[in-house]
Amino acid sequence: MSDVTAETAIPVPPRPWKYRDTAxxxxxxxxxxIGLLIIWQAIVTINEIPPYILPGPVLVAKALVRxxxxxxxxxxxxxxxxxxxxxxxxxxxxxxxxxxxxxRWIETAFYPIAVILQVTPIVAxxxxxxxxxxxxxxxxxxxxFLVAFFPILSxxxxxxxxxxxxxxxxxxxYGASRWQTLxxxxxxxxxxxxxxxxxxxxxxxLIAAVVAEFAAGSAGAGSGLAFRLLExxxxxxxxxxxxxxxxxxxxxxxxxxxTSFIAWLSLHRWHESSLKREN
Amino acid sequence: MTEQAIASPPHAxxxxxxxxxxxxxxxxxxxxxxxxxxxxxxLTVESGEFISLLGPSGCGKSTALRIIAGLGDTTTGSIDWxxxxxxxxxxxxxxxxxxxxxPTLMPWQTxxxxxxxxxxxxxxxxxxxxxxxxxxxxxxxxxxxxxxxxRELSGxxxxxxxxxxxxxxRPKLLLMDEPFAALDEITRQKLNDDVLKLWRDTGxxxxxxxxxxxxxxxxxxxxxxxxxxxxRVHADLxxxxxxxxxxxxxxxxxxxxxxxxxSKTLLDAMGGVEEH
Numbered sequence: 396m397s398d399v400t401a402e403t404a405i406p407v408p409p410r411p412w413k414y415r416d417t418a419x420x421x422x423x424x425x426x427x428x429i430g431l432l433i434i435w436q437a438i439v440t441i442n443e444i445p446p447y448i449l450p451g452p453v454l455v456a457k458a459l460v461r462x463x464x465x466x467x468x469x470x471x472x473x474x475x476x477x478x479x480x481x482x483x484x485x486x487x488x489x490x491x492x493x494x495x496x497x498x499r500w501i502e503t504a505f506y507p508i509a510v511i512l513q514v515t516p517i518v519a520x521x522x523x524x525x526x527x528x529x530x531x532x533x534x535x536x537x538x539x540f541l542v543a544f545f546p547i548l549s550x551x552x553x554x555x556x557x558x559x560x561x562x563x564x565x566x567x568x569y570g571a572s573r574w575q576t577l578x579x580x581x582x583x584x585x586x587x588x589x590x591x592x593x594x595x596x597x598x599x600x601l602i603a604a605v606v607a608e609f610a611a612g613s614a615g616a617g618s619g620l621a622f623r624l625l626e627x628x629x630x631x632x633x634x635x636x637x638x639x640x641x642x643x644x645x646x647x648x649x650x651x652x653x654t655s656f657i658a659w660l661s662l663h664r665w666h667e668s669s670l671k672r673e674n
Numbered sequence: 675m676t677e678q679a680i681a682s683p684p685h686a687x688x689x690x691x692x693x694x695x696x697x698x699x700x701x702x703x704x705x706x707x708x709x710x711x712x713x714x715x716x717l718t719v720e721s722g723e724f725i726s727l728l729g730p731s732g733c734g735k736s737t738a739l740r741i742i743a744g745l746g747d748t749t750t751g752s753i754d755w756x757x758x759x760x761x762x763x764x765x766x767x768x769x770x771x772x773x774x775x776x777p778t779l780m781p782w783q784t785x786x787x788x789x790x791x792x793x794x795x796x797x798x799x800x801x802x803x804x805x806x807x808x809x810x811x812x813x814x815x816x817x818x819x820x821x822x823x824x825r826e827l828s829g830x831x832x833x834x835x836x837x838x839x840x841x842x843x844r845p846k847l848l849l850m851d852e853p854f855a856a857l858d859e860i861t862r863q864k865l866n867d868d869v870l871k872l873w874r875d876t877g878x879x880x881x882x883x884x885x886x887x888x889x890x891x892x893x894x895x896x897x898x899x900x901x902x903x904x905x906r907v908h909a910d911l912x913x914x915x916x917x918x919x920x921x922x923x924x925x926x927x928x929x930x931x932x933x934x935x936x937s938k939t940l941l942d943a944m945g946g947v948e949e950h
Contacts, residue, residue, distance in 0.1 A: 561778040564745050568772050569795045569843075570761070579794070583782045665781045665823050 450634040458634035459641065466623060466635075470642050473604055473619035476532070477650065480539030481600040487540070488547030488592065493577065495548075496555045506552075513545035517603055521610040531611050535619075538607030543600035550592030554585025587666050590658035597654040601647050620646075693756040695721045695847060695879050696742060701751035703737055703905075710904035711737040714751070717898065717907065721757065721846070724873055724880045726890035726897045728936065730944055734905020735883045739849050742881065743772050758846070766847075771840035773850040777832035779824040779839075785811070786820040789839045803842075810838040813872065830861035837869070850882045854889075866893060870919050887940060891932040892919060899936070901943045908943035911936065 432452045438444070439451035446454055459466070491509070495502045521538050528534035558581055566576045608621035620639050627636040662668060696719045703712040712734040719725060727735040740746050742753060744765040758766030771792075779788045789810055793803040811817050814834040824832055833853060840848055850869075854862040870893060873880055884890050890897050894913060901908040913932055917923040 559778065561774045561776060562780065564740075565772065565774075565778060565791075566795070567745060568743055568770070569792045570765075571795045575795055579791070580780070583780065586782065665825060667825075 447631045447633050450637060454634045455637040455641065458632075459638040462635050462638060466620070466639055466642060469618060469620045469623045469639070470646065473601075473608070473621065473643070474646055476535050476539055476604045476619065477601045477646070480536050480604065481543050481597055483536070483540045484543035484547055484596055484600065485593065488544050488596070489551050489589065492548050492551030492555055493581075495552055496581075502552075509545060509548055512541055517542050518606055518610050521607055525611055534611060535604060535607045538610075539600050539603040542603035543596040546595040546599065547589070547592035550588045550595075551585060554588025555581050557588070558584045586661060587668060590654075590662060594651070594654045594658060597650045598647065601643075601650055605643065693721075694718045695723075695755070695757055697754040697756060698738070698742070699752050699754065701738070701741060701748045701753065703734070703741060703746070704749045712741070713904035713906045715905070715907055719847075719879060719881065721879055722877050723896055724870075724894045725882065726894035727881065727883045727900060728885065728887065728890045728897055728940060729900030729905075729908070730902050730940075731885065732905070733900040733902040733943075735900050736851050737905065738900075739772075739851050739881060739883050742847075743770055743849050745772075769846040771843060771845040771848050773833075773836050773840050773848070773853045775852045775855055777824070777829075777836040779832060779835055781824050784821050784823055785816060785827070785835050785838075788824070788835055789842050791839060792843045806842055806844075807838075810842040811835075813841060814838045814868065828861075829857055830865060833857065833861075833865060834868075837872075841872070845878065847879045847881070850880065852883050852885065855885070862889075867920070869893065887933055887936045891929060891936050892924065897936055897939075899939045899943050901945070909939045911939060 436451040436453060439449055450458070491505075495505060517538050521534070524534045524537050525531070528537060562580055562584070563576070566580055571579070604619070605621040608619050609625065612622070612625070620643055624636055624639040624643075627633070627639060698715055698717040701712060701715045702710070704710050715734070715738060717738075727738060729735050737746075741748055744753075755766045755769075758769050761767045780791070783791070786807060789807045790800060790803050793806065794800075808817060808820070811820060814837050816831065816834050816838065819827065819831065819835075824835065827835065836853070854865050857865065866889065869880070869882075872878065880894075882890070882893060891913065895915075897911045897913055898907055899909040899911065900906065915923065915928055915932070917926055917928060923929050
């Protein structure tokens with residue numbers, strides 16, 4: 396309420412307030428997290444809960460430092476699978492969407508196949524993929540790709556079909572080629588839809604990479620964080636399990652921040668979703 | 675070839691020709707739903723005319739305009755361009771522009787980028803088009819807004835950008851489909867005056883679709899009143915005035931009489947049928 400009156404009543408924007416606002420926006424969530432960690436540690440210490448059931452945050456931090464040499468390469472493997480599959484899903488999703496909207500018949504013929512791929516639980520087909528794929532890494536990539544592909548595809552199809560009809564008429568009127576209409580009108584117009592697909596797909600790619608690795612259960616030097624997580628569970632090394640979990644969360648947050656930033660970067664100058672309302 | 679089309683003022687390129695600019699010959703249009711939007715419409719448009727297509731909703735005035743623009747085929751009949759070079763799509767090469775009811779701007783492009791579009795589609799680069807774009811923006815009084823995005827502009831300003839985009843190719847024929855219907859009265863009057871000035875200065879031919887008697891009587895030197903169900907021409911009224919159209923004309927007896935005549939004709943066209 397206070398900043399509303401400040402905006403309307405005082406012509407000069409009160410700068411110190413703005414900084415305080417920003418600072419609070421960062422400090423409050425951090426404070427809450429620290430508070431929760433303290434409560435967690437207190438519960439563990441007071442109740443003398445053994446670390447193989449619930450380790451305290453201090454123990455998890457120690458495990459993170461101690462097992463860094465094991466966990467970090469695993470994180471890189473998972474991150475790599477996530478990003479490569481996301482890139483493939485972006486290229487495939489956009490490409491297939493452009494192909495689908497070329498004619499109503501193409502869409503009628505191929506869209507159901509995409510839906511079938513999407514609605515079939517990925518865990519259920521991962522054993523098959525593991526048999527046919529030349530290596531476990533490739534199998535994981537295919538699984539993560541299949542999951543991230545669909546939201547990007549369906550958002551892109553929606554975006555490509557939602558182009559302003561008058562603008563399409565205008566392009567017709569000026570004799571634009573199919574290629575020009577795609578490049579200068581349809582693709583830019585569906586950018587907001589693409590960004591939605593990207594954000595959903597980014598999150599799903601990580602989930603799918605982890606789930607696929609659970610299903611694959613691959614061991615060895617090139618295994619990802621999900622395997623390290625399972626391994627820690629088998630060995631009742633619960634602090635390490637929490638440490639691996641923490642790394643996955645951080646990776647997820649980073650992906651979310653990155654995709655949100657890309658969306659902001661490409662839309663903030665013109666799209667309604669990125670505008671601050673001032674009224 | 676495209677360079678030439680942009681460089682030469684269109685109205686000067688055919689000195690002394692008295693051939694009509696566009697001729698509609700018994701054009702009919704039946705939509706796939708079976709609706710007869712246009713029935714046996716004939717219209718001859720002379721170069722330099724300001725024609726209003728006036729009529730109740732459903733009289734096919736917008737359909738007629740779209741058919742002239744080449745958006746949608748005729749069911750029967752034909753459109754001829756006696757004084758233009760025809761391209762492979764049966765349209766005069768770069769000679770027509772269209773202004774829609776909405777500004778129809780690309781929100782991801784600046785004002786400059788939006789006005790550049792018709793030239794970009796012909797393969798003219800930004801640098802080569804700059805002078806033409808700035809001239810078009812100057813004509814509509816938006817020279818200082820070249821780098822603004824459409825969302826930063828008011829409704830009237832967006833419409834001006836739309837007009838600038840239509841002018842940047844220096845067309846012979848400007849088609850306007852109820853362009854100011856969504857604007858407030860004050861902005862609308864201002865834009866009407868601007869379009870009139872543009873018409874006087876450049877000698878461009880304008881076909882203006884409207885459902886406002888006052889707008890059509892103020893702007894045009896010929897009013898084609900249309901009738902609904904099926905859409906067809908009801909009356910073709912020439913409107914020659916002694917005064918130049920402007921503030922003085924707006925409050926003159928001559929304008930009042932013109933409005934009265936057009937009103938009567940329109941009422942007649944609606945044939946006493948209850949309109950909603």
